[in-house]
Amino acid sequence: MEAFTTHSGRAVPLRRSNVDTDQIIPAHWLKKVTRHGFEDGLFEAWRRDDDFVLNHRERQGATVLVAGPDFGTGSSREHAVWALQNYGFKAVISSRFADIFRGNSLKNGLLTVVLPQETVELLWELTEADPGAGITVDLPAREVRAEGVVAAFELDEHARWRLLNGLDDISLTLQNEADITAYETSRHSFKPRTIEV
Amino acid sequence: MGRTLAEKVWDDHVVRRAEGEPDLLFIDLHLLHEVTSPQAFDGLRENGRRVRRLDLTIATEDHNTPTLDIDKPIADPVSRAQLETLRKNCAEFGVRLHPLGDVEQGVVHVVGPQLGLTQPGATVVCGDSHTSTHGAFGALAFGIGTSQVEHVLATQTLPMTRPRTMAITVEGELPDGVTAKDLILAIIARIGTGGGQGYVLEYRGSAIEKLSMEARMTICNMSIEAGARAGMIAPDQTTFDYLEGRDHAPEGEEWDAAVAYWRTLRSDDDAVFDAEVFIDAAALSPFVTWGTNPGQGAPLSASVPDPASYEDASERHAAERALEYMGLTAGQPLRDIRVDTVFVGSCTNGRIEDLRAAADVLGGRKVAGGVRMLVVPGSVRVALQAVEEGLDKVFKQAGAEWRHAGCSMCLGMNPDQLAPGERSASTSNRNFEGRQGKGGRTHLVSPQVAAATAVLGRLASPADLTDASATPAPAGV
Numbered sequence: 001m002e003a004f005t006t007h008s009g010r011a012v013p014l015r016r017s018n019v020d021t022d023q024i025i026p027a028h029w030l031k032k033v034t035r036h037g038f039e040d041g042l043f044e045a046w047r048r049d050d051d052f053v054l055n056h057r058e059r060q061g062a063t064v065l066v067a068g069p070d071f072g073t074g075s076s077r078e079h080a081v082w083a084l085q086n087y088g089f090k091a092v093i094s095s096r097f098a099d100i101f102r103g104n105s106l107k108n109g110l111l112t113v114v115l116p117q118e119t120v121e122l123l124w125e126l127t128e129a130d131p132g133a134g135i136t137v138d139l140p141a142r143e144v145r146a147e148g149v150v151a152a153f154e155l156d157e158h159a160r161w162r163l164l165n166g167l168d169d170i171s172l173t174l175q176n177e178a179d180i181t182a183y184e185t186s187r188h189s190f191k192p193r194t195i196e197v
Numbered sequence: 198m199g200r201t202l203a204e205k206v207w208d209d210h211v212v213r214r215a216e217g218e219p220d221l222l223f224i225d226l227h228l229l230h231e232v233t234s235p236q237a238f239d240g241l242r243e244n245g246r247r248v249r250r251l252d253l254t255i256a257t258e259d260h261n262t263p264t265l266d267i268d269k270p271i272a273d274p275v276s277r278a279q280l281e282t283l284r285k286n287c288a289e290f291g292v293r294l295h296p297l298g299d300v301e302q303g304v305v306h307v308v309g310p311q312l313g314l315t316q317p318g319a320t321v322v323c324g325d326s327h328t329s330t331h332g333a334f335g336a337l338a339f340g341i342g343t344s345q346v347e348h349v350l351a352t353q354t355l356p357m358t359r360p361r362t363m364a365i366t367v368e369g370e371l372p373d374g375v376t377a378k379d380l381i382l383a384i385i386a387r388i389g390t391g392g393g394q395g396y397v398l399e400y401r402g403s404a405i406e407k408l409s410m411e412a413r414m415t416i417c418n419m420s421i422e423a424g425a426r427a428g429m430i431a432p433d434q435t436t437f438d439y440l441e442g443r444d445h446a447p448e449g450e451e452w453d454a455a456v457a458y459w460r461t462l463r464s465d466d467d468a469v470f471d472a473e474v475f476i477d478a479a480a481l482s483p484f485v486t487w488g489t490n491p492g493q494g495a496p497l498s499a500s501v502p503d504p505a506s507y508e509d510a511s512e513r514h515a516a517e518r519a520l521e522y523m524g525l526t527a528g529q530p531l532r533d534i535r536v537d538t539v540f541v542g543s544c545t546n547g548r549i550e551d552l553r554a555a556a557d558v559l560g561g562r563k564v565a566g567g568v569r570m571l572v573v574p575g576s577v578r579v580a581l582q583a584v585e586e587g588l589d590k591v592f593k594q595a596g597a598e599w600r601h602a603g604c605s606m607c608l609g610m611n612p613d614q615l616a617p618g619e620r621s622a623s624t625s626n627r628n629f630e631g632r633q634g635k636g637g638r639t640h641l642v643s644p645q646v647a648a649a650t651a652v653l654g655r656l657a658s659p660a661d662l663t664d665a666s667a668t669p670a671p672a673g674v
């Protein structure tokens with residue numbers, strides 16, 4: 001996983017709530033068997049409309065997505081996170097994320113930041129008034145900063161430590177393999193098996 | 198203090214607990230399918246890892262599989278490549294696979310329970326959000342992303358933070374013609390698509406206890422549409438009766454030991470939930486969605502709501518967008534909405550009871566002119582059972598298409614899709630924009646409402662069919 005420390009970039013205001021994973025990356029893109037190449041599928045249906053905010057010239061190269069509440073609802077497809085990252089987003093700000101999407105994002109180093117809706121509105125107004133305005137997401141300080149905005153955000157210590165160091169969960173878990181083996185010996189014998197081994 | 202069902206199952210699976218870290222949970226059953234596993238197997242290969250517990254892992258093909266001509270090569274080369282990737286990965290790593298054409302193939306959440314692999318008190322995961330289905334057995338079942346699929350393959354565990362618990366108590370008697378699907382749609386409309394966020398929902402109360410296992414699966418299946426981490430129902434005699442004698446159910450003394458353990462899996466009387474919701478079953482009626490998320494629903498007898506009636510600005514805006522996308526106007530009675538397509542199937546309503554319910558309504562009737570009805574069994578076993586009962590004939594005689602098992606039009610990864618602007622009544626679980634095909638419009642309904650809608654060509658309940666004034670909508674309008 002890519003480590004995340006502090007990122008500053010221009011923003012894309014996405015004034016929509018309940019942006020589900022089918023909108024972030026439609027199902028037909030899910031046939032790909034890689035983790036890259038999803039950038040053109042990002043918000044595919046909406047991008048056919050020239051007026052869609054991502055298509056605006058001044059939003060090219062923006063790296064912080066500021067979205068409405070309940071971002072990432074729906075399916076567990078990690079492709080949604082890969083599509084955002086492949087497109088160039090480093091962080092997504094919303095007042096509420098769907099659980100699975102949030103988990104997936106933090107496992108891939110895409111920082112999902114929860115801020116109160118009032119702050120999200122302020123950031124929308126700021127970037128709409130000045131598309132060149134920068135937003136800084138500072139993970140060590142757990143703070144989002146922009147002109148006239150300093151907002152603290154929460155992230156549990158463990159997730160923050162993993163992100164800051166770009167640590168891979170599997171290696172961390174395997175450090176405790178002895179615990180897994182011990183647990184395995186104590187499982188009920190009536191638990192089902194898919195195959196005899 | 199007592200513990201909730203979810204807490205009991207959680208505690209029984211903690212491999213490691215340490216201050217400031219998520220709990221490391223052991224996973225009893227890992228279900229795989231073609232869409233969310235390729236990148237996970239790649240990860241194993243890159244790091245020289247193997248699958249830790251092949252005996253707790255099983256794969257099937259469902260999302261991409263065609264429902265016609267399954268004996269011919271799959272026409273879409275990209276879908277074909279994805280299925281071939283799963284076959285190659287399963288062969289290389291030694292994972293049990295039920296591919297297209299196999300008698301145990303089907304939607305992953307239909308296959309697990311019918312094999313008897315989904316059992317009370319188990320932890321079940323799958324790279325698919327509707328894994329919540331398995332909670333109907335009193336299992337703790339989570340949908341996970343591909344990174345987590347890789348994690349479970351490599352370690353048979355997952356680091357997870359303990360969720361909060363919410364009790365959804367449904368008391369009373371569901372009125373005639375009101376099904377589990379209507380109940381869960383009404384619950385989601387009530388608590389909202391984010392209402393369950395961070396929670397494991399436990400459905401309980403007299404109305405839940407009376408439900409069959411299949412109906413319980415319909416309820417738990419859609420927990421994710423309320424944003425919940427999982428949904429659960431305490432196991433009881435209905436659960437044990439469903440499991441007994443299934444392929445992977447314990448036998449003899451093992452069965453007795455299992456049942457004794459399963460009986461302990463209920464929330465203690467003094468357990469405290471972090472949130473509670475109460476629903477009066479008797480007040481419910483057939484429920485359908487009008488919008489583009491599963492929380493945008495209303496009783497069939499109601500009208501399309503006026504966005505101006507929403508106080509919350511973002512809800513109002515979402516309703517405006519939804520009406521525009523759905524091509525509906527505020528105040529239009531829901532019963533006047535005409536459809537082009539009816540889909541019966543998916544992991545929500547693709548089991549045998551669902552097909553029986555739809556066939557029951559369709560028997561001796563015809564699908565309205567200009568309406569296409571697709572019936573897609575959730576698994577090959579469900580299809581075989583339906584054929585044995587003659588349900589396939591009922592569907593065909595009514596003018597519906599009887600298809601091969603798979604996810605099909607639930608998400609339109611295969612050729613079963615809506616064309617732009619087409620409208621469906623669908624027994625699946627998501628009415629998102631474009632979910633069933635680019636520009637397609639979806640109304641979520643129960644199997645009974647789907648069948649009645651097929652007959653009348655407009656959203657309808659079976660009761661409408663006996664109403665003398667009911668006539669099919671004129672074709673082409």
Ligand code: SF4
Nearest residue numbers: 327543544604607608
């Ligand atoms: S039937 Fe639909 S919801 Fe269920 S697993 Fe398949 S695509 Fe997902």
